[in-house]
Amino acid sequence: MARLIKNLQELYRYRVLVQNLVSRELKARYRGTVLGFLWSFFNPLLLMIIYTIVFGFILPNRSSEFGNSPWLYALFLFSGVLPWVWFSSSSIESANVLMIHGNLIKKILFPAEVLPVVTVTSNLVHFSFGLPILLLFVLIFGKPFTLYVLLLPVVVLVQYIFALSFSFLLSALTVHFRDIKDILSNLLTFWFFSTPIVYPYSFVQKYKLIKTLVDLNPMTHIIEGYHYCLFYGQLFHWKKLGITLIISLALFYIGYAVFDRLRDSFPEEV
Amino acid sequence: MFAIELENVTRVYQKYSARHRFQTFKSALVKGDLFRSLKADELVMAVDGISLQAEKGMTFGVIGENGSGKSTLLKLVAGIAKPTSGWVRVEGKISALIELGAGFHPEITGRENVFINGIMLGLSKKEISRKFDEIVRFAELENFIDAPVKTYSSGMYMRLGFSVAINVNPDVLLIDEVLAVGDAAFVPKCLDRIDDFRRRKKTILFVSHDLATVEKICDKVAWMKGGRIQMLGEPKRVVDAYLQDIAAMQEEDYQKRKIEVDLEQKWEDERREKRWGKREVEIRKVTLKNLRGEEKHVFTPDEGMVIEIDAVAHEPVKDFVFGIGIFNSQGISCYGTNTSLEDYEPVALQGEGKAMCRIEKLNLVNGTYYLDVAVHKRDGYPYDYHRNLYSFLVSSTLKDVGIARLPHTWTFSPTIQIKPPDK
Numbered sequence: 001m002a003r004l005i006k007n008l009q010e011l012y013r014y015r016v017l018v019q020n021l022v023s024r025e026l027k028a029r030y031r032g033t034v035l036g037f038l039w040s041f042f043n044p045l046l047l048m049i050i051y052t053i054v055f056g057f058i059l060p061n062r063s064s065e066f067g068n069s070p071w072l073y074a075l076f077l078f079s080g081v082l083p084w085v086w087f088s089s090s091s092i093e094s095a096n097v098l099m100i101h102g103n104l105i106k107k108i109l110f111p112a113e114v115l116p117v118v119t120v121t122s123n124l125v126h127f128s129f130g131l132p133i134l135l136l137f138v139l140i141f142g143k144p145f146t147l148y149v150l151l152l153p154v155v156v157l158v159q160y161i162f163a164l165s166f167s168f169l170l171s172a173l174t175v176h177f178r179d180i181k182d183i184l185s186n187l188l189t190f191w192f193f194s195t196p197i198v199y200p201y202s203f204v205q206k207y208k209l210i211k212t213l214v215d216l217n218p219m220t221h222i223i224e225g226y227h228y229c230l231f232y233g234q235l236f237h238w239k240k241l242g243i244t245l246i247i248s249l250a251l252f253y254i255g256y257a258v259f260d261r262l263r264d265s266f267p268e269e270v
Numbered sequence: 271m272f273a274i275e276l277e278n279v280t281r282v283y284q285k286y287s288a289r290h291r292f293q294t295f296k297s298a299l300v301k302g303d304l305f306r307s308l309k310a311d312e313l314v315m316a317v318d319g320i321s322l323q324a325e326k327g328m329t330f331g332v333i334g335e336n337g338s339g340k341s342t343l344l345k346l347v348a349g350i351a352k353p354t355s356g357w358v359r360v361e362g363k364i365s366a367l368i369e370l371g372a373g374f375h376p377e378i379t380g381r382e383n384v385f386i387n388g389i390m391l392g393l394s395k396k397e398i399s400r401k402f403d404e405i406v407r408f409a410e411l412e413n414f415i416d417a418p419v420k421t422y423s424s425g426m427y428m429r430l431g432f433s434v435a436i437n438v439n440p441d442v443l444l445i446d447e448v449l450a451v452g453d454a455a456f457v458p459k460c461l462d463r464i465d466d467f468r469r470r471k472k473t474i475l476f477v478s479h480d481l482a483t484v485e486k487i488c489d490k491v492a493w494m495k496g497g498r499i500q501m502l503g504e505p506k507r508v509v510d511a512y513l514q515d516i517a518a519m520q521e522e523d524y525q526k527r528k529i530e531v532d533l534e535q536k537w538e539d540e541r542r543e544k545r546w547g548k549r550e551v552e553i554r555k556v557t558l559k560n561l562r563g564e565e566k567h568v569f570t571p572d573e574g575m576v577i578e579i580d581a582v583a584h585e586p587v588k589d590f591v592f593g594i595g596i597f598n599s600q601g602i603s604c605y606g607t608n609t610s611l612e613d614y615e616p617v618a619l620q621g622e623g624k625a626m627c628r629i630e631k632l633n634l635v636n637g638t639y640y641l642d643v644a645v646h647k648r649d650g651y652p653y654d655y656h657r658n659l660y661s662f663l664v665s666s667t668l669k670d671v672g673i674a675r676l677p678h679t680w681t682f683s684p685t686i687q688i689k690p691p692d693k
Contacts, residue, residue: 016395020386028377031418107372109349109364110390264352267345268283 004256007113014114018121021114025122040129044085048078048137055198065200075141079230080197080223082134083155086127087163087219088188090120094167095174095181102270112266113259116167124160138230146233155225158241162218162248168255172262175269195219201227218244272361273442273473274324274347279356281317281342316342318497319356324490326361327471329464331488331505333481333512339497340477344368344446347475362441362473365391367448370431376420380411383419384434391438401437408459409433425453436463443467446477461487481509482669509667517568517665524567524663544659547652551587551619551645555580556660558641561628568663571632571675575662579625579643581654586620590653594627595642596634597658604634604673610648633675634664 030036055077056070066072097115104110138145174180194217196204201224204211214220221237221244228236317339324330332340345351346358348366373390374383384405388398398405406415409429419427432448445464449457464487467474478484484491484505491508493501495515501508560566561574569575577594593608609616609625641660646652668675682688 017389020389024375024378024382024386027382028375031377103369103372104390106350107369108366108390110373267351 001253003260004253007256007260010111011113011117014111017111018114018117021118022122022125025118026125037129040126041133043126044078044082044130045133047081047085048074048133051077051081051198065202071141072143075137075143076200076227076231077198078134078137079226080195082127082130083159083223083226084192084195084197084219085130086123087159087166088192089126090123090163091166091170091188092181092184093119093123094171095184097167098171098175098266098270105266105270112263113168113256116171116259117164119171120160120164120167123163124156127156134230143231143233148229148233148235151236152226152229155222155229155236155241158225158245158248159222161245161252162222165248165252165255168252168259172255172259172266175262175266191217191219195223196227197223218247271326272323272359273326273328274322274330274361274475275359276320276322276343276347277357277359279317279320279346279353279358280315281339281346281351282354283314283316283342315497317346317353320497320499321356322492322499322502324473324475326473327468328490329468329474329476329488331484331491332475332477332494333479333484333491333509334494334500335516338494340494341368341446342497343494344444344475344477347442348444360442363392363438364442364444365435365438365440366444366446367432367435368444368446370428370435370448371419372431374419374427374431377418379418380406380415380422380430384415384430387431387434388438391435393438405430405433405437408437408463410456425456429456432460436460440472442473442475444475444477447479449478449480449483481513481667485509485667513665513667517663520663520665521567544657545655546657547644547646547654549654550585551581551583551590551653553579553581553643553645553654553656554622556641556643556656558660558662561630566662568665569632571634571664571666571668574631575629577627577629577641577643579627579645580622581619581625581645582622583619586618587653588616588618589647590616590619591644591646591648592625592627593642593644593646595644597640597642598634598673599638599640602673604639606642608644616648631677632664633677635670635672635675636664636666636668638663 026037030039033039035042052070052074056073060068060070060073066076094116097119098105098112101115104115105112135145135149170180170184194214196214201214201220204214221240225236225241228234320339320343322330332343334340342351344366345368346353347360348364348368349358349360350366350368371383371387373387375386381402384402385395385398388401389395393401406412409426409432411426411430414422414426419430422430428448436443443464449460461483464474464476468487476484476488488505490503491505492499493508493512500515501511555578557565557578557580558567559576559578560569561576563576566575579592581592583590591608591610591614593606593610595606596604598604639662640658641662642655642657643660644652644655646655
């Protein structure tokens with residue numbers, strides 16, 4: 001534990017590096033594209049349009065919560081998909097990040113733990129670019145803002161910790177087991193459908209087994225946090241989110257410990 | 271006070287077997303222990319129990335063949351690799367020139383890369399801003415600094431990498447063979463910078479294959495072989511010992527190859543285009559010896575050489591000429607002569623005989639040389655002509671160029687201040 005705290009302090013010292021690497025990542029991603037940074041807005045917008053067409057019109061969801069309105073459903077969907085994309089892309093990128101930046105680990109004295117942090121953080125930045133669009137749609141579709149929207153940063157923080165701990169675990173283990181990359185993409189699809197994103201949480205109440213599964217999924221409570229802040233305009237289940245935070249912190253400890261344990265093997269394995 | 275101190279440092283690497291490389295998550299899970307199963311059964315000692323100290327302000331050279339553990343040693347000092355056992359202590363800020371521009375991102379500009387690379391190497395943003403112009407000027411990239419790094423040539427890339435790394439202003443500078451890629455104008459500039467470091471009493475650990483530079487700039491040299499320090503001491507002595515070792519190994523290698531060739535006499539067909547003539551007089555054997563009569567393959571330019579030709583005449587002949595020719599690896603004739611050219615008058619040759627050509631001093635530059643040996647008539651009709659069938663090596667620390675080393679001396683008027691080499 002003492003070592004973890006020492007390392008976290010160390011990590012804090014690297015904040016300038018993290019900050020610069022994140023901005024490099026963002027700059028590099030859209031370099032050479034015509035629309036540049038606008039893609040950070042267009043990507044979620046296009047995604048939302050697709051989801052609206054598919055789940056609003058082609059496979060309409062008749063849940064009473066949306067009052068049979070495909071637009072409301074699209075809004076619900078979008079408020080879950082946006083944070084999910086943050087989580088899933090940072091997970092997928094983390095699985096690769098140590099290999100991609102193998103040169104840094106092998107050739108210069110570089111704090112490897114910076115890399116998963118940079119991955120999660122730059123995806124957070126993308127997420128926050130999409131957020132204004134989401135808020136705009138909330139207004140357009142007539143869902144009034146409540147004060148609870150101010151609690152959004154709390155949910156973001158919990159997700160950040162959870163995503164980060166998962167990233168540490170993934171990035172370290174993938175160095176030794178490249179199979180994780182393949183497992184991960186399938187796991188994430190499964191995980192996506194185990195999280196109330198395309199269906200409302202109330203939908204799983206009927207099936208006991210599925211409800212247990214969904215309840216055990218930390219992402220459920222995080223995504224529900226977003227739903228409550230933005231879609232329902234109510235206070236989230238702070239107990240559930242609190243437990244998720246504790247679990248995330250525990251996972252962070254484990255993820256970091258594994259990362260730290262395998263650290264010395266990175267220069268020769270990546 | 272030591273700037274770098276290593277105490278009985280060992281670094282073991284896993285030898286990758288096919289089995290290990292394809293080891294998967296599944297098999298590790300099946301075996302149960304995630305971590306234990308990561309251990310390979312075959313290990314390689316990259317660095318094997320090394321202890322050394324480099325005092326502050328010293329330029330410490332490390333030489334050795336490929337795979338002798340030099341780079342691992344450097345990585346251990348840099349802290350990139352951790353020792354398996356033993357300990358490493360380094361005093362002060364380190365900058366490692368192991369791979370230049372290792373952290374560059376190809377898509378963003380040189381300017382942005384300088385900042386990020388600088389931060390990675392431990393500079394603050396303010397320090398980089400202050401040194402930025404100097405960094406760019408040194409790298410000679412004033413006109414390209416705002417272009418993405420992917421458009422750079424490898425030389426530009428390397429120059430920028432070097433320039434950033436050297437401007438970190440470390441207390442301990444680690445250099446691994448990075449100067450090998452610079453062009454003729456940039457390398458002296460880098461060496462100047464390194465000299466500057468030495469004057470400011472910074473410690474340098476210098477790994478290189480460029481023995482002349484090592485000899486010139488280092489205060490102390492370690493020669494590594496098979497992960498251990500073979501010899502440690504004064505540069506000239508260590509470099510010479512290393513060269514002798516290489517020569518001895520080449521000699522051994524050559525002997526082994528020669529035996530193999532002798533055993534494969536059936537390959538006559540392949541040898542035919544390298545050997546012709548009806549063999550009324552046959553060359554049985556050609557041996558290269560030094561002046562002390564020891565058979566040798568690797569010579570220094572100062573050494574002499576004896577070419578021994580064992581010949582046998584299957585019928586008595588009255589018209590015969592012995593000749594030799596020395597060619598370098600580009601096929602340029604360095605020297606050729608024969609007994610007829612030197613006005614030896616053949617009288618009679620019958621049965622076995624031995625002709626010896628004694629060269630007092632080779633005076634050739636570094637390289638591999640091939641030998642023609644022949645017996646023929648005065649009008650050129652060949653009895654037995656061996657074309658480039660024999661070879662020898664000339665090896666020396668001097669990097670003079672051309673075909674032959676012409677015997678020479680330098681003298682200077684007193685107004686020219688110049689230091690002769692330490693011999």
